[in-house]
Amino acid sequence: MLNTRNCTLFFEGKWSEEEILGYVPSGSMISHDHSSFPEPNAFIFGDNFEILASLVPHYREAFDLIYIDPPFGTGQDFSQPEKDVAYSDDLIDHEFLAFLHKRLVLLRELLSERGTIYLHIDKKIGHYVKLIMDEVFGYQNFINDITRIKCNPKNFSRKAYGNYSDMILVYAKKRDQQIWNEVREPLTESEVKKLFPKIHPEKGRYTTHPLHAPGETINGDTGQEWKGLFPPKGRHWRYSREELSKLDNEGLIEWSSKGNPRKMVFAKEHPGKKVQDVWTFKDKGMSYVSYPTEKNHDLLQRIIQHSSHPDSLVLDAFAGSGGTLINASRLGRKWVGIDQSEEAKVVIEENMEKEGIVYRSLLFLAEE
Ligand SMILES: C[S@@+](CC[C@H](N)C(=O)[O-])C[C@H]1O[C@@H](n2cnc3c(N)ncnc32)[C@H](O)[C@@H]1O
Missing domain, CATH: 3.40.50.150 (Vaccinia Virus protein VP39)
Incomplete structure (x- = not known):
């Protein structure tokens, strides 16, 4: 061989x-x-x-x-x-x-x-x-x-x-x-601080991610209105409207002062680095x-x-x-x-x- x-x-x-x-x-x-x-x-x-x-x-x-x-x-x-x-x-x-x-x-x-x-x-x-x-x-x-x-x-x-x-x-x-x-390897302290700059009083460090992703859904659920909002042009909701409401009820969506919702992602849920x-x-x-x-x-x-x-x-x-x-x-x-x-x-x-x-x-x- x-x-x-x-x-x-x-x-x-x-x-x-x-x-x-x-x-x-x-x-x-x-x-x-x-x-x-x-x-x-x-x-x-x-x-x-x-x-x-x-x-x-x-x-x-x-x-x-x-x-x-x-x-x-x-x-x-x-x-x-x-x-x-x-x-x-x-x-x-x-x-x-x-x-x-x-x-x-x-x-x-x-x-x-x-x-x-x-x-x-x-x-x-x-x-x-x-x-x-x-x-x-x-x-x-x-x-x-x-x-x-x-x-x-x-x-x-x-x-x-x-x-x-x-x-x-x-x-x-x-x-x-x-x-x-x-x-996987755990994030270092400085990586945690950089990637998760916000602090939740009970759940610790977190960041927020958009709730929408590229690509328009023409007829499906993820292109529809949710809580008075449509996904931005050319994008769709990452989750069904039912899931979005569930996340919101669980306190996992942060609303900005201008009324923009984003998903809260916590450092302790990070799977670690490859x-x-x-x-x-x-x-x-x-x-x-x-x-x-x-x-x-x-x-x-x-x-x-x-x-x-x-x-x-x-x-x-x-x-x-x-x-x-x-x-x-x-x-x-x-x-x-x-x-x-x-x-x-x-x-x-x-x-x-x-x-x-x-x-x-x-x-x-x-x-x-
Ligand atoms: C670099 S050391 C290994 C060290 C080991 N990885 C450790 O963490 O302790 C190389 C080893 O290979 C052994 N060795 C070299 N030639 C050998 C052979 N022909 N048969 C068996 N062992 C051999 C040496 O005695 C030596 O202990």
């Missing part, structure tokens, strides 16, 4: 789809209770390529939501102050692309027909990753490239604009079939997090709320501190998490215990 509009990507070390899908894992998963197959909730410790390849036959098209935040190909080590290195981001350039491509192909197999994958990445490598995702998931399944404001503005001394954002690439398994719960593709969810500083690259939990909650149902299975194959898993649990979803870092395993154990989340811990044991 190659979908990058009449071209095939080439980078050194790239495996073919046949090689990836035909890969036989070089070991197996074991748990403390000696059951070999992971029931959610499960954290699996080990290399995610081996583990994903092991999951595919059992969990094909089972996950409604996949969030991954892989290393960014930076060449750096990441650790918390005074702790061991949590993980080394040591794959760079084409090696990184080949590493990610292999995993994305397996993740596609695990993604359900109503599923969505979110891939969190920085802007140095992100545009290469976009091409790979187009190829693996299909250009036609691209949903969004979200700019995430990750920190406060930076004042570099180098010759560059400050870099305070990264990106989240979003693809559906099948565009328009993906789970989509429209969760979420756009620039999100501000700044990560906390090193001393406030449990893991070096821990992502903002409100960001993860937004993703889980929009793109999964309570009966959904959620997967994070680069789990780090387990933020995705914890927030999936908080929202009542079941999950599978994978990471190969000892530090991550310890942090996940601690975080799960703090939250009182019951889960199974498994280990991928490679054959000698």
Whole structure:
């Protein structure tokens, strides 16, 4: 399945789809209770390529939501102050692309027909990753490239604009079939003040909207006289005359001193703003997090709320501190998490215990 509009990507070390899908894992998963197959909730410790390849036959098209935040190909080590290195981001350039491509192909197999994958990445490598995702998931399944404001503005001394954002690439398994719960954002205080400048003594802030709309109704009810008034020329009442009278009786129509009626619209009834593709969810500083690259939990909650149902299975194959898993649990979803870092395993154990989340811990044991 190659979908990058009449071209095939080439980078050194790239495996073919046949090689990836035909890969036989070089070991197996074991748990403390000696059951070999992971029931959610499960954290699996080990290399995610081996583990994903092991999951595919059992969990094909089972996950409604996949969030991954892989290393960014930076060449750096990441650790918390005074702790061991949590993980080394040591794959760079084409090696990184080949590493990610292999995993994305397996993740596609695990993604359900109503599923969505979110891939969190920085802007140095992100545009290469976009091409790979187009190829693996299909250009036609691209949903969004979200700019995430990750920190406060930076004042570099180098010759560059400050870099305070990264990106989240979003693809559906099948565009328009993906789970989509429209969760809206509340208006800010200043937006409320601007949009609803008037104050009702009991019902709070409000504004007024005209009771008529463009287009003339020649014979129908919405073109007729109501309380001695006709709609202005070329317009019709937005409501039937019966509804207009009902609104008026309920005190929801404001009459101006010149006798013009307008509908009162209250701030507390506003459904909230549609979420756009620039999100501000700044990560906390090193001393406030449990893991070096821990992502903002409100960001993860937004993703889980929009793109999964309570009966959904959620997967994070680069789990780090387990933020995705914890927030999936908080929202009542079941999950599978994978990471190969000892530090991550310890942090996940601690975080799960703090939250009182019951889960199974498994280990991928490679054959000698
Ligand atoms: C950027 S961090 C993820 C941070 C996480 N999103 C959080 O909020 O804490 C990337 C994680 O991927 C893990 N990782 C890198 N390569 C891996 C591999 N081949 N298999 C499993 N985990 C891997 C690292 O150990 C690291 O914890």
